[in-house]
Amino acid sequence: MNPIQLFDAESSTYTYILAAPDSRDAVIIDPVDRNLERDLAHIERLGMRLTHVLETHAHADHVTSAGALRALTGAKACVPSGCGIPPAEVQLQDGDVIPFGGREHIAVIHTPGHTAGSMCYLWRGNLFSGDTLLVGGCGRTDFQGGSAEALYDSVSAKLFTLDDATRVWPGHDYKGQSVSSIGWERRHNARLANRSRADFVALMAALNLPRPKLMDVAVPANRNLGLAHSV
Template sequence: MTTNPIQLFDTESSTFTYILAAPGDTDAVIIDPVARHWERDLRHLERLGLKLRLVLETHAHADHVTSAGKLCEMTGALAAVPGGCGIAPAELQLQDGEVLRFGPGEEIRVLHTPGHTAGSMSYAWRRNVFTGDALLIDGCGRTDFQGGSAQALYDSVTGKLFTLPDDTRVWPGHDYQGQSVSTIGWEKRHNARLAGRSRADFARLMDQLDLPRPKLIDVAVPANRNLGLPHGG
């Protein structure tokens, strides 16, 4: 049986947060929580009788502040972050290929998927993959700041994410079109930015996007490198 994650949404930044829990056990993991929703997220855990063990970040976000530090303080969970994102206070600095364990036999595989940022990670669990901003539904994350690279993102998606089984469910870090979940097979065939495109074509496309600078980047990135906690806190 493939267990679906609990998918929560922040309308201001269009960010998805995910809670993972295995059937018949109380251990839980949360991915990419948002600061303004820490109470909401704790209520979800409480209602379901879950104990938070790990707080995962896919990267140091530029468009919202994380509640990772707050949730860890409140629950005793450990923060697990990409080792290349400069999030120094986190207990677990993850590297490509590591396996995180929670509950009785649950495993999350760590996949280094740089390109949106240099350190970005995706997380694979039970035929689900949580792709952060590397792979979005019918799109992908931008590549023009925080050590981003269109060539690296193309390699991450085609060389790592698209090698997962076609029926793997894709749970993105954001959505701006009212979509919530896709599959690897669908994205390989239909993704508007990636399907049927060469590495050079993709790089040209990304270089021409000319996107506005994220409004919160100067606040969010430093805050997120401290797990969303006040410096010195």
């Protein structure tokens, strides 16, 4: 079954709903607070029961609705253990497996680099890559414990070793692209393909990106599952 991909235009964030084909159970990845009612409507319309809310990291560009969704649905909040989000009852480690539905499993892959705790999630040949790997690019590495060296190693050793056909569902896109594949990214990613570790580190150091506008609000809120900003 294909993931349901939803988009927040203000932050260019993708949210994903995964539905278990053998039950009503569903999982949501990286929900955004201002889309709470939209996401709940999708879940209700399709007759789903939300069991897990997953975060790929503590976001700096939007506030999560994880806390509100947990309160309204009873779903478990699942977060990377290295991101400092203590209210979540499930603190994920590399190699963990999240079961849902009758026989569904989501593999947890720790991919530090964008932030120290960043995680990717693998389900049925679909990789939900957060800000670690984008379509044709990658997340920045200059705050929240980020490291260009760590990101290069995460992608090279953990993501680019997946099957070529693995679909890549990014956490953001700014160019109207919605999905890619590991094989395509390994060969064509503008920042990572055919580039040495040293070249990648130099490239990332030269980006000189502006500070995220919502960082001072979003990061503290997201470390509390967005509860201070929930509706």
